[in-house]
Each structure stands twice: as structure tokens, then as C-alpha cells.
Amino acid sequence: MRIVAEHLSYTYNPKSPFAAAALKDVSLTIEEGEFFGIIGHTGSGKSTFVQHLNGLIRLPSSLKRYKKPKAKKGQPLPPQPVLTVGTFDLADKKTDFRALRKSVGMVFQYPEYQLFAETVRDDVAFGFKNFADGKPTKEETDAAVRAALAAVGLDYDTYAEQSPFDLSGGQKRRVAIAGVIVTRPEVLVLDEPAAGLDPLGKREVMELLHKLHREWCKTVIVVSHDMDEIAENCTRAAVFSEGTVAAALPPRELFRRADELTALGLDVPLTAKLCAGLMRRGIALDCDFTTEDFIRKVLERAPRRADREPGALPPEGGEA
Amino acid sequence: MKDVSFGQYYPADSFLHRLDPRVKLLFLIAFIVVIFVATNFYGLAVCAAVLIAIILFSRVPVGKVLRSVRGIVFLLLFTAALNVLFHKGDTVYYQKGIICISLEGIIFSVFLALRLVLLVLCSSMLTYTTTPVALTDGVESLLTPLKWIFVPVHALALIMSIALRFIPTLTEETERIKNAQLARGANFESRNLIKKIGAVIPILVPLLLSALRKADELGDAMEARCYTSGVKRTKYKKLTLTWRDLVAVLVCAALIAGVVLTRVFLGAPY
Incomplete structure (x- = not known):
């Protein structure tokens, strides 16, 4: 499902002293099949944007009480917001938002805090039962839960009957993700899926997302402020800053503009920092900022450098 | 989400915002007592006049103030209906069994409704113009005499301020959990009462767990800073009385004088 957003704006607590514009005229297109990254500070509007995607935040024009704005004389009408997800028109009142939520799965930050049922099976089945047409049989439900748990790397027979609250943090998060993908959404949105995990847990989650991207969900959208995560995994990434999209580019082009990102107060991946350090020492390295490619490019250059100046290369992983 | 109008601070810089919270608290208590001292419409009119002046001086938008009445609309209608139907009076319009609609009943129910509205409005004026922290400080300061009879006033004030402090946090948390469950297809709009109660469980369980976790963390944080109750503490913001007070x-x-006078000298409309 292709996602098209144009002129999207949103203000929290409008017309009050607490009014805060979270999105200002955001336009962004996400193609089907992308592993899309969304980067930005807290308060940059990234969470607000993704909550639009499954109708948790509605466009004004899709609300019941919406009145069409009238054009003032001499002033053209400001462009109206557009948001479509596949065939769903989110600006339309008649859109079936339940069907939309089935196709756009949303994993919130710290999703393990949304677990509530007595057993892992019941919790994972919650979404499946809610979205099912009619009442699914026990066999159907169990099959769906089994598949979803298997997809996140948990064995059904071991975990289905356990209480989700007895699991470890990483397992809880997997169960929570299983509870979202159980409806087989076409688009999966994750808000900081690796937050609060140790490096190994982070890598496991990202590997899991790639697996889901290959096997379950055509499009994966990841909100993150971990630049290494974005550089390693995404096909494209959008930078949100103060409610606007500063750029939407593939990581290899995005992180070439490291200076601009730093100016926005954002971090850049370690590989980009190393490239910049090498650049200062007169070594131009053209890599796509994934660790693998970076190491390969460095090793390609290393023998030639070593001929002239042994040991001139900065140690791997160190700040140049 | 942040539509909990009752008891929400409205930031502004006004005469009322700058008043000492203790004075505001005592004023509120006096106002409530006076509302009940007033036995006729003249008294209530005096109260209303003062209240309107307060609202105008507070720079809180009038619409916002009136919204706090919304919470008691049901109560208002209910008590009014009861009074209209069952209050015995002389000028009877309709009578059947215990139901008795009379002029006195109608006037009495209007009177009661006015009292309730005044009550709610004046209490919400306090919370609109006073931050929760100032409010707790005021309460603590006013309750100081109880310390002499070994009531742990400070602990009570602390409990109150923590409770107030966590209202927005838990509101936000509720919203987050609700959104997460909505994304998983939860339906909170069912008209069926049993289904409605069932639909709350996916919110309540995580919310309760999160509240307990937060309490635990807060307790740890306080202990890590060697917090003990009952130590003599200085205040960051000392309460001082000014000409405004x-x-x-x-x-x-x-x-008070006005209402008492209306009661003594203006015996008339009801």
C-alpha cells in the first residue's frame, strides 16, 4: 500500500494556552515495499505523523462535525490536507477506519506495557478476534496465534499458556509485536521498537523486523532516533524537525549531509562520523554508511595506505 | 485528551493568580459557607456578583469557566426534577399521589440549582488560578496547627501533591494504552453495557500495572535521595502575604456582611 500525505498539519490543544503545533504542512510519500525510517527529536512530530496513518489521529475533514472552510476574499483557500493509505482515503468521513487499522498495524513505544491478558495466547488473539469478520473458531484463532508467535521467534507450545507478565522484557516485546502482526497488516508501523533494549536485543529486534518485512508485511515504517539503526536497515528515511519534513532520502544520500543533520541537533551514524574523520585526514571514502560496506571500503583502501604509512588507519569503532 | 476541565490550572497573570493560596483557600471556604447562609435570592445575588467579579478579574476565558458546570449537568437536572416533583407547596399546579408540582417547588429547585452552580464555579475558580503545587503548599500551611496534635501534616500534603502530580501522567498513559488497544481493534464505543465493561479491561490492567510501577520507581527515587518524613524543610517558594491578600x-x-445583611433585613423572595 502506497502512503501519500500532503499538507498535513496538526495542533495539540488548539485554541488554548497549551496549543502546540506538532505537524506543519507535512508532505511525504512512502512507497509499497519500503523499509522506511522516520528520524527526529522528541517533539518533532514523528509520532503524531505515524498516528495519522491508522486513523488514531483523524484529519479534520474525516470528523463528523467538520465544516468546509470558506475562502476569504482575496485570499486563496489554503491547500487541504490529503492522506491516502493504499485505497483508503483518510480525509473521507465514509472511510472504514476499522478495516484501515487491520491493514496498518501499529506497535507503540514500549509495547510490552499494553499486554493485559492472562495468557500469551489470549493477548495475541485479542487483535485477531477484534478484526475478524464474524466469530473465528478456536482452531482459526490458535492457528493465527501460532503463526504470529512463530514469526516473532517464540515457540507456541512453550509460551501460549504462560502469563505474559512472567516473561522477560525482550520476550514481552516479542509477544506484543505478535499481537499486532497477528492480523497480517500490510503496513507495519513501529515507534522506537528497540528502545530500552541492550545492543544484542536491539540487533535481534531489527533482524526480526527484516524477517517480518520479507515474510509478513509489505511495508515497514520504523520511528527511531538511533541513526545507526536507520543507516543499517532502511531503504529510505525522513527527517522530521519541528513539525516539518527536512528531508526524505535513502541513508546513503541522507548521511552525506551530516553537517545539516548536526545543525538540526541530530546525531549521525558512527560510520558517517568515521567517514568525516577520514575525510579530514584526506581520505575520501564513498560508502553507503552501513557497517558492512564501510568496513569493506576501508579494507579496500587499507593495503595501499599501509604501504606508505603503517598504522595510520584509525582503530575500528573508535572516534576519528 | 486533556479535556478534564474540572480542576485544571489555567496559566495567566492576574490578580487572582498572584493571590496567596492560603487566602484563596480560606476565601473559598468562606464563600461555600456563605452560599449556604444565604436563604433568599438576594443573598445568592450578592454571591453571584462577587463570583462574576472574580471570574472577570481572573482572565480565565468565561467559556472555559462555564465548562466546569458541564460535569454536574446530570446532578443539576436530577435534583431539580426531584424538587419540582416532590416539594410540597401552597400554589399547587398538579397533584397525583406523592407527586406534587407547585410554584414553591419550582422556585426552590431553581434556588438549589443556583447554589450548586455557584459552588462548582467558585471551587473551579480556585483550581483554575492556583497551581497544584501552590495549592498543596497552602493546604499544608493552613493545617499547621494539626502538627501540634501529632497529625503528619507534611506526609498528607506530600500524598496530595503526588496524587495531583500524577493526574496528567496517568491521563497521558491512559491515552497511550487506549490508542495501542484501538490499533489492535478494540472497540470502546459499544452500546452494550456488559461489552462496554469488558472493553475497559485491556486499558485498566496495563494502567494499574503502570501506576504501580511508577509508584515503585518514585519510592526508590525518594529513598535514594534519603527522603524521610517529618524533617523540617525550607520552601523554594515561601508564601508571603501582600496587599492583594x-x-x-x-x-x-x-x-459575608452583605449576605448576612440580606438575610436579616431583606426577608422576602423565598
Whole structure:
């Protein structure tokens, strides 16, 4: 499902002293099949944007009480917001938002805090039962839960009957993700899926997302402020800053503009920092900022450098 | 989400915002007592006049103030209906069994409704113009005499301020959990009462767990900073009385005098 957003704006607590514009005229297109990254500070509007995607935040024009704005004389009408997800028109009142939520799965930050049922099976089945047409049989439900748990790397027979609250943090998060993908959404949105995990847990989650991207969900959208995560995994990434999209580019082009990102107060991946350090020492390295490619490019250059100046290369992983 | 109008601070810089919270608290208590001292419409009119002045001086938008009445609309209608139907009076319009609609009943129910509205409005004026922290400080300061009979006033004040502090946090948390469950297809709009109660469980369980976790964390954080109750503490913001407070006290005295006078000298409309 292709996602098209144009002129999207949103203000929290409008017309009050607490009014805060979270999105200002955001336009962004996400193609089907992308592993899309969304980067930005807290308060940059990234969470607000993704909550639009499954109708948790509605466009004004899709609300019941919406009145069409009238054009003032001499002033053209400001462009109206557009948001479509596949065939769903989110600006339309008649859109079936339940069907939309089935196709756009949303994993919130710290999703393990949304677990509530007595057993892992019941919790994972919650979404499946809610979205099912009619009442699914026990066999159907169990099959769906089994598949979803298997997809996140948990064995059904071991975990289905356990209480989700007895699991470890990483397992809880997997169960929570299983509870979202159980409806087989076409688009999966994750808000900081690796937050609060140790490096190994982070890598496991990202590997899991790639697996889901290959096997379950055509499009994966990841909100993150971990630049290494974005550089390693995404096909494209959008930078949100103060409610606007500063750029939407593939990581290899995005992180070439490291200076601009730093100016926005954002971090850049370690590989980009190393490239910049090498650049200062007169070594131009053209890599796509994934660790693998970076190491390969460095090793390609290393023998030639070593001929002239042994040991001139900065140690791997160190700040140049 | 943040539509909990009752008891929400409205930031502004006004005469009322700058008043000492203790004075505001005492004023509120006096106002409530006076509302019940007033036995006729003249008395209520005096109260209403003072209240309107307060609202105008507070720079809180009138619409926002009136919204706090919304919470008691049901209560208002309910008590009004009961009074209209069952209050015995002389000028009877309709009578059947215990149901008795009379002029006196109608006037009495209007009177009661006015009292309730005044009550709610004046209490929400306090919370609109006073931050929760100032409010707790005020309560603690006013309760100081209880310390002499070994009531742990400070602990009570702390409990109150923590409770107030966590209202927005838990509101936000509720919203987050609700959104997460909505994304998983939860339906909170069912008209079926049993289904409605069932639909709350996916919110309540995580919310309760999160509240307990937060309490635990807060307790740990306080212990890590060697917090003990009952130690003599200084305040970051010391409460001091100014000329504004004197004005408030004078207005309060005038209010009490006015209502008492209407009661004594203006015996009339009901």
C-alpha cells in the first residue's frame, strides 16, 4: 500500500494556552515495499505523523462535525490536507477506519506495557478476534496465534499458556509485536521498537523486523532516533524537525549531509562520523554508511595506505 | 485528551493568580459557607456578583469557566426534577399521589440549582488560578496547627501533591494504552453495557500495572535521595502575604456582611 500525505498539519490543544503545533504542512510519500525510517527529536512530530496513518489521529475533514472552510476574499483557500493509505482515503468521513487499522498495524513505544491478558495466547488473539469478520473458531484463532508467535521467534507450545507478565522484557516485546502482526497488516508501523533494549536485543529486534518485512508485511515504517539503526536497515528515511519534513532520502544520500543533520541537533551514524574523520585526514571514502560496506571500503583502501604509512588507519569503532 | 476541565490550572497573570493560596483557600471556604447562609435570592445575588467579579478579574476565558458546570449537568437536572416533583407547596399546579408540582417547588429547585452552580464555579475558580503545587503548599500551611496534635501534616500534603502530580501522567498513559488497544481493534464505543465493561479491561490492567510501577520507581527515587518524613524543610517558594491578600480579605468580609445583611433585613423572595 502506497502512503501519500500532503499538507498535513496538526495542533495539540488548539485554541488554548497549551496549543502546540506538532505537524506543519507535512508532505511525504512512502512507497509499497519500503523499509522506511522516520528520524527526529522528541517533539518533532514523528509520532503524531505515524498516528495519522491508522486513523488514531483523524484529519479534520474525516470528523463528523467538520465544516468546509470558506475562502476569504482575496485570499486563496489554503491547500487541504490529503492522506491516502493504499485505497483508503483518510480525509473521507465514509472511510472504514476499522478495516484501515487491520491493514496498518501499529506497535507503540514500549509495547510490552499494553499486554493485559492472562495468557500469551489470549493477548495475541485479542487483535485477531477484534478484526475478524464474524466469530473465528478456536482452531482459526490458535492457528493465527501460532503463526504470529512463530514469526516473532517464540515457540507456541512453550509460551501460549504462560502469563505474559512472567516473561522477560525482550520476550514481552516479542509477544506484543505478535499481537499486532497477528492480523497480517500490510503496513507495519513501529515507534522506537528497540528502545530500552541492550545492543544484542536491539540487533535481534531489527533482524526480526527484516524477517517480518520479507515474510509478513509489505511495508515497514520504523520511528527511531538511533541513526545507526536507520543507516543499517532502511531503504529510505525522513527527517522530521519541528513539525516539518527536512528531508526524505535513502541513508546513503541522507548521511552525506551530516553537517545539516548536526545543525538540526541530530546525531549521525558512527560510520558517517568515521567517514568525516577520514575525510579530514584526506581520505575520501564513498560508502553507503552501513557497517558492512564501510568496513569493506576501508579494507579496500587499507593495503595501499599501509604501504606508505603503517598504522595510520584509525582503530575500528573508535572516534576519528 | 486533556479535556478534564474540572480542576485544571489555567496559566495567566492576574490578580487572582498572584493571590496567596492560603487566602484563596480560606476565601473559598468562606464563600461555600456563605452560599449556604444565604436563604433568599438576594443573598445568592450578592454571591453571584462577587463570583462574576472574580471570574472577570481572573482572565480565565468565561467559556472555559462555564465548562466546569458541564460535569454536574446530570446532578443539576436530577435534583431539580426531584424538587419540582416532590416539594410540597401552597400554589399547587398538579397533584397525583406523592407527586406534587407547585410554584414553591419550582422556585426552590431553581434556588438549589443556583447554589450548586455557584459552588462548582467558585471551587473551579480556585483550581483554575492556583497551581497544584501552590495549592498543596497552602493546604499544608493552613493545617499547621494539626502538627501540634501529632497529625503528619507534611506526609498528607506530600500524598496530595503526588496524587495531583500524577493526574496528567496517568491521563497521558491512559491515552497511550487506549490508542495501542484501538490499533489492535478494540472497540470502546459499544452500546452494550456488559461489552462496554469488558472493553475497559485491556486499558485498566496495563494502567494499574503502570501506576504501580511508577509508584515503585518514585519510592526508590525518594529513598535514594534519603527522603524521610517529618524533617523540617525550607520552601523554594515561601508564601508571603501582600496587599492583594488584604484586598481579598476585605472583599471576603464584605461578602459575608452583605449576605448576612440580606438575610436579616431583606426577608422576602423565598
